[in-house]
Amino acid sequence: MRRIAYVFGALAAAGAGTYLIVYLYRWQWQRAMICGVLLLVVEVMLFGLVTLGRLNRIEERLRDTDRRQRELDARQEDVLARLREPAAASEEKRFRWLDDPADRTYVFVPVLMVAGVVLSGLAWVVQKVAAATARPAERRLAGRLAVLAAPDPGAPGDLDDLPPPGSGSSRGRTARVTTVGILAAALLAALIVGLADLTQTRAEGSNENEATSVVVQVDLRGPDLTSDRKALAAQQIWESCRDSTAVPLRHATLGDLGDGMFAGVVRPALTEHDLMRLRGCLEDATLERAHLTVIAVGDAEPSDE
Structure with missing residues (x-):
């Protein structure tokens, strides 16, 4: 157990x-x-x-x-x-x-x-x-x-707890402990290398596109599931995440596509790291009884303007 x-x-x-x-x-x-x-x-x-x-x-x-x-x-x-x-x-x-009978006669x-x-x-x-x-x-x-x-015959002897000679239990235990230690060290080294690679600060290149579009879907729980309530929840979450990127989203608008779907356009286009931060903020919002899911993300090239 x-x-x-x-x-x-x-x-x-x-x-x-x-x-x-x-x-x-x-x-x-x-x-x-x-x-x-x-x-x-x-x-x-x-x-x-x-x-x-x-x-x-x-x-x-x-x-x-x-x-x-x-x-x-x-x-x-x-x-x-x-x-x-x-x-x-x-x-x-x-x-x-001195204990002899007294009736005997001795000459002392x-x-x-x-x-x-x-x-x-x-x-x-x-x-x-x-x-x-x-x-x-x-x-x-x-x-x-x-x-x-000699020990008591009815009591268990101390030799009963000892392993039989030549069992090799100590060698097997040592081998198991060594193997587990090597595997644990390898996993720890891989984890450290992976975290170092993920968290390393690198110079991020700029996004040459004109804008970035984000399509999100709002899901609500509760009695009030109207489109106005969804639009309000989507707007609140969007506004709370405008400061999550390195460049503030000053002219970012959010449009209603219907059926709980909304699209936001961000100018200038977001880099990969800023897009990850914005997506994480949107999907991790703390608004009560509301959950937002990022459906699609895309960049608009200058020729499409």
């Missing part, structure tokens, strides 16, 4: 970015702004998806780390218990000669008895001091040996 979202987002971003460049090239600012907003929304969505994916992976790693830490603690406690078993056994078995020299009591007391003190000071060392030793302890 996440891959489908990534593919959908990438296609939407590519489409929005492409039309953004196209509308900017056509001087259609309103449509370019809409595509720019759409591209920004898609980028935020992709950023959110990537962030959520990273957070999920971090949570999984934290849970895996906690599980491994619990397993390591269990192994440490097991090793610590095994280390303490000989000490507990020796503590239980010390001075067994009083000096030996006193010496034995004193030595036993000293040994008991030494044993207690050694047991008290050895426990931290035992815990540290158990922590070091826990790594070498």
